[in-house]
Each structure stands twice: as C-alpha cells, then as structure tokens.
Amino acid sequence: MLLLGFELQDVLRVAVGIALGLLTVYRRELSCNRDYHPDEYDKTSGDREHGPSLHDRGKDSAGSSPTRDDHGFSSRAMVIPRRKSSSSLLTASHHGENRRVTDVISDKNNEDPTEELLESAGFFLSGGPFLHIAIAVFHHLVLTNFMYNFSCVNSLLRGFTTNIYRFFPGTLHQENSISQLTPESIHAGNETTRQDEQHLYSVAWNAVTEYFTSISTKFDRSHGRTKRSGDSTLSMKYSRSKSTGNLQQYISDDHSRALFREMVAMKILDVTLLPSDAQIVIFSYLPPADVLAFMCTNKAGRNLLDDGYVAAAQGDDNGGACVKNGDTALLIWKSLFHRDYSWVLSDWDIGIEAFQRSMANYHCHQQRQQPSPKAGKVFRHLLSVIVDSEYSMLPFGSMMAASSSIHPTTSMKDFYFIFSETWLNYTIAGCNSTEKCFIGLHGHVFDISSFVALHPGSTETLLLQSGRDATVFFESMGHSLGARKLALGMCVVVNGQCTRWNFTGGEEMCGSFQLGAGASGPPFSTCGLIKPKCKSIDVKRNIPGFLIPRKRSLPRIQGALHHIREQLRREEELELVKAARWGNEYLGSNGLFGGVHVYYDPFRGWQWWYTDRDFNVVYIEPTR
Numbered sequence: 001m002l003l004l005g006f007e008l009q010d011v012l013r014v015a016v017g018i019a020l021g022l023l024t025v026y027r028r029e030l031s032c033n034r035d036y037h038p039d040e041y042d043k044t045s046g047d048r049e050h051g052p053s054l055h056d057r058g059k060d061s062a063g064s065s066p067t068r069d070d071h072g073f074s075s076r077a078m079v080i081p082r083r084k085s086s087s088s089l090l091t092a093s094h095h096g097e098n099r100r101v102t103d104v105i106s107d108k109n110n111e112d113p114t115e116e117l118l119e120s121a122g123f124f125l126s127g128g129p130f131l132h133i134a135i136a137v138f139h140h141l142v143l144t145n146f147m148y149n150f151s152c153v154n155s156l157l158r159g160f161t162t163n164i165y166r167f168f169p170g171t172l173h174q175e176n177s178i179s180q181l182t183p184e185s186i187h188a189g190n191e192t193t194r195q196d197e198q199h200l201y202s203v204a205w206n207a208v209t210e211y212f213t214s215i216s217t218k219f220d221r222s223h224g225r226t227k228r229s230g231d232s233t234l235s236m237k238y239s240r241s242k243s244t245g246n247l248q249q250y251i252s253d254d255h256s257r258a259l260f261r262e263m264v265a266m267k268i269l270d271v272t273l274l275p276s277d278a279q280i281v282i283f284s285y286l287p288p289a290d291v292l293a294f295m296c297t298n299k300a301g302r303n304l305l306d307d308g309y310v311a312a313a314q315g316d317d318n319g320g321a322c323v324k325n326g327d328t329a330l331l332i333w334k335s336l337f338h339r340d341y342s343w344v345l346s347d348w349d350i351g352i353e354a355f356q357r358s359m360a361n362y363h364c365h366q367q368r369q370q371p372s373p374k375a376g377k378v379f380r381h382l383l384s385v386i387v388d389s390e391y392s393m394l395p396f397g398s399m400m401a402a403s404s405s406i407h408p409t410t411s412m413k414d415f416y417f418i419f420s421e422t423w424l425n426y427t428i429a430g431c432n433s434t435e436k437c438f439i440g441l442h443g444h445v446f447d448i449s450s451f452v453a454l455h456p457g458s459t460e461t462l463l464l465q466s467g468r469d470a471t472v473f474f475e476s477m478g479h480s481l482g483a484r485k486l487a488l489g490m491c492v493v494v495n496g497q498c499t500r501w502n503f504t505g506g507e508e509m510c511g512s513f514q515l516g517a518g519a520s521g522p523p524f525s526t527c528g529l530i531k532p533k534c535k536s537i538d539v540k541r542n543i544p545g546f547l548i549p550r551k552r553s554l555p556r557i558q559g560a561l562h563h564i565r566e567q568l569r570r571e572e573e574l575e576l577v578k579a580a581r582w583g584n585e586y587l588g589s590n591g592l593f594g595g596v597h598v599y600y601d602p603f604r605g606w607q608w609w610y611t612d613r614d615f616n617v618v619y620i621e622p623t624r
C-alpha cells in the first residue's frame, strides 16, 4: 500500500476502522445468539452469589418500595454500576450478571442504561466505523492530492498576480481597463461575470494572435519572404519553432508585458504555449520561488524551466545539440541571475575583485581539467551577463575566448541557487584588514572599515571574524539594540530574501516600493541583492528589525534549494577539517592570524584563505 502512495497514517486508520467494524459485527452476532438461547442464561438468574441479577433487580424496582435482603440492605444499593457503554455488558455477563440484552432494552425502570445501549448500538448499526474508513480513504485519495495541487497552483497564480500588479501599477483594475477596449464591453458593463470572462478571453486571444502575427511578419520580412495575407496562422506556426536567439531581437518588452497582462486578466496562464522569448520575459518578472513552483506543477513546466533536467534526460552534454527547451530554461535562469545577483560581480568593487580572483590563472584550469561543452556554454552566458553589464567596469572582453576552460556547473538553474547560497563568503573572502574590513550579518554585507578601530569589543575580535559571515559570533556576544542600530548604517549589500518587508517596528508601514539594481534601474523583485541606496531600502533600512533582528536571534536563512544548501554545508565541514589539517601541517600555529577559512567559489569550487602574521591575506587553491 505504501508503494501505491498511501501514508502510514492512512493505513493505520483503515486498519483500526476495519478492526472496529469486525468487532461490531462480532458483538451484534453475540447479542443475537443470546436472544436465541434464553435457557442458557436463565439458568443462573437466581444466583445471588455475585449480587442480584439485572433481571431480579428489574422485578424489585417494579414494585412500589425497594426490597431488602437478609442483611437489611436495600436491593437498590446492590445495583450494578451504570454501564458506560454496551461493551461493558459483555464484561458484566462474563462475570455472572446474566441478563438478556432484550431485557435490558425493555427495562422501562432503568432508562439510562437502556438509552446508552441504544445509543451505542445506533452508532454501530449506523455504520459509524465504516464511515471512518470511507472518510480516510476519501481524504487520502481525493482531498490530499486535490488540496496539494490546488495550493500549488493557487500560490503560483497569487505570485503571478502580485508581481504583475507590482510591475504594472496601472493594471489594478484590469478587467475594467480591458473591458473599455471594445464597444461590446460598454454594452456588457452590467452583465454577469461569466460574460465578462468570455469577453476577456476573446480580447486576450486577439492579443495573442496579434502578437504571433507581428513576430512572424517581422521574421518573414527579415528573411526576404513575402507573407501572403491570411497566411498568418501558418507563419505563426513556423515562427514559434524558430530559435529563441533569432526571435529575441524582434520582441518589444512592452508587447510581451501587454500579452501577459491580458493572460492574467483572463486567468489562464498557459505560459508553455508562448514562444520562448515571451517566456523568458515573463519569468524574469517572477521571484525564483514562483518559478520553482511553476516547475513543479507538471512535466511540461519542468521541461521548460530545468535546464539540468532536460540535458540529463537527453543524455546531452555536448552543448550545441541541447534541445530548445533546455536553451529556454538556461536563458530564463540567466535573466533571473542578471536581475538578482549579477551586479555584485560587475558593479561592486569587492565583487569585481572576487570575480577577478576566480578568473586568475584560468589557463591552469584548462591544463588540469577537461572542459565540458555544456558547462562552457553556461559559463559563456554568465560572462555575457557580467562583462556586458551596463555597470561593468571589467576588462574581461578577452575572457570569452577562454570560456571553455572554466565550468562551474552544467546547469544555469543550479548556478543560480549555488550563487545565492555562496555569494557572501565568496565576495568578501579575505576582507579583514583595518583598511578593508567587510563582515556578513544575517545575509547582508556590512563595511566596517571605519568602525573596526572603534569597536568596543576590541579591534582584533572584529578582524578575526570579518571577511566572512559572522552572524553566529555577533549573536553569541548578545549585542545590544544600540549596537544593531549602529550596524545598520554600515550595510553595503542588502539581501532581499533576508529582510522583513512587513516589519514596521511600530512605525507607519512604508508605502509601495520599487526595488532595483540601481536607483533608476528597472523594477526588480525583492528576491536578490539590493543596493542600500535603492530608494525603497533607504526608507526602511533604519527601522530596527528590518535588516537585522532587534534582539538575539538565529541567523536568517534565505529561501533557496534545500538540497543545495545541505550539500554545501556538508562539503564545508569536510573542507574545514582539511584546511585546518593543512594549516597545522604547513604553517603551524604561529604562522596564522586566526585559522584557515574556506569559501565556495561558484566558478571554481572550494577555496581557502588565511591571514599570515604580517596581516597579508593568502588565497589557496586546494589540490584535489
């Protein structure tokens, strides 16, 4: 049964239900048998050894006054205690209280037990236990699965709608605005919702058709083909099978957004039917949790969004021959990475240094490792995001040529989640000097360079813990609210996932906000890394509790893929042991300030660093 998907709890419930049912049948059988064999029970009716029988007691109580036995006690005093349930009847009979069930039921002067008995019998006769079984089975087979699917889809839709409302502020009353598009809508203004929905559907359908037609027209024109009028369906069909790269240049963002708005309005979101470029644009407006939720809804969703899965399913590791869906998934996760994280590697000097460190000596990698084409492809896409970024100050144009030598992972989705877990220790690794001192607290980065010499808990304490996430140490010291407020002013990178957006700290709730990589950048979601100069953060950052907790708390964990987090944690433990052993062996306890620290470089794997006695930071690439 377990194999069929039943949970242990359900199996137990069914087993108990069956046992109860069988017991009921058995008891009913027993009761009937007593009725059919009165003599057997009547034989002992006068037996006083165990006190008066129920039968006798009934006779006594039928009289006007209670009878007395030889000792002068009233026979009422000898009444057997009330039965709590019909099951106690069996026990009583067993001990010699021999009385027929029918007698008890017909005993007019002993109404309480009779009612109880009838009540209990009614419960069993009504099929109570079987009802329990039926409910358990129904609950498992229908409700559980249904509710799970419903909640998945519901949360997904809510996510879509929320984001759409956030990014398209003018769409709060979409139905109305869309209804105004055609004369029919004016006419249908007071009609039923169903008619409205039908109308919305036709409007959306027109929008989709128009969208495809416009793409195919442009596509045909660009290939010097003349498109006959009325051939739009055909062109549409063909245009959808063209590669994403070709189509992407003809898509205007506004059009895609308008299309998606229409689709949200009609409450049908079959995104898998859209062309790849529209899918990329649409998913780039969603938080990763919603993208994952969409991925889990069905196989089509997974095919669309999991580039690692598609490649694995095809047994494909040759990059170029990757199926189209894999390319779409790769591009979707690339756009999410671009939106949420890429700026720290291209527009933040500490991140740029970290990236340069990763890229240093890449030719050594080339010699040591066989390049994987699929991983090389992922890396090329990453480079295109980081190096070609509008904020980029990197001199890495030539790196593209060497892209096949570095292969962080074969899946862009995995890279996204690995980076979201490791970016903090990766970027600030080694930043623990009095000139350049960065520390991680509750998922955010703080520049404490100007404060380190003033720290009441000594400069050395801070230097020892900086250059990495020090939340546990910070919290273990029980820093006061004043210390926490002091830290807020030094925050340089805010992790959108580790903030409490609803936290007001007793103050007025902030109004709507727009987040972005830059203050004037496009509207991004709250899920990635944000510059504190961003307007909305600026408003909220000084509210205690928003960035870091007001009092001693466990470290805030950002939402990411659990299995990736767990795997990294396990690997980190092993690396720490290896690094400590290496430190003892090669440097000795006198050669180090602090210990040998480890961090995960998303481009190159596990790396170590330590501070020598002259306060120079040394980075080590461990040999594997």
Ligand code: HEM
Pocket (backbone or CB within 6 Å): 439, 446, 448, 455, 456, 457, 458, 461, 462, 465, 470, 473, 474, 477, 478, 479, 480, 481, 482, 483, 484, 486, 487, 490
């Ligand atoms: C941005 C980061 C930090 C700020 C702004 C900060 C600020 C402060 C302040 C204001 C105090 C005075 C006591 C209080 O008000 O709670 C203090 C004490 C102290 N801090 Fe920090 N601190 C930071 C990080 C750390 C870290 C990472 C450690 C690592 C262990 C640390 C260790 C200590 C110690 C040992 C004391 C002395 C506690 C005592 O005397 O009771 N601090 N810090």
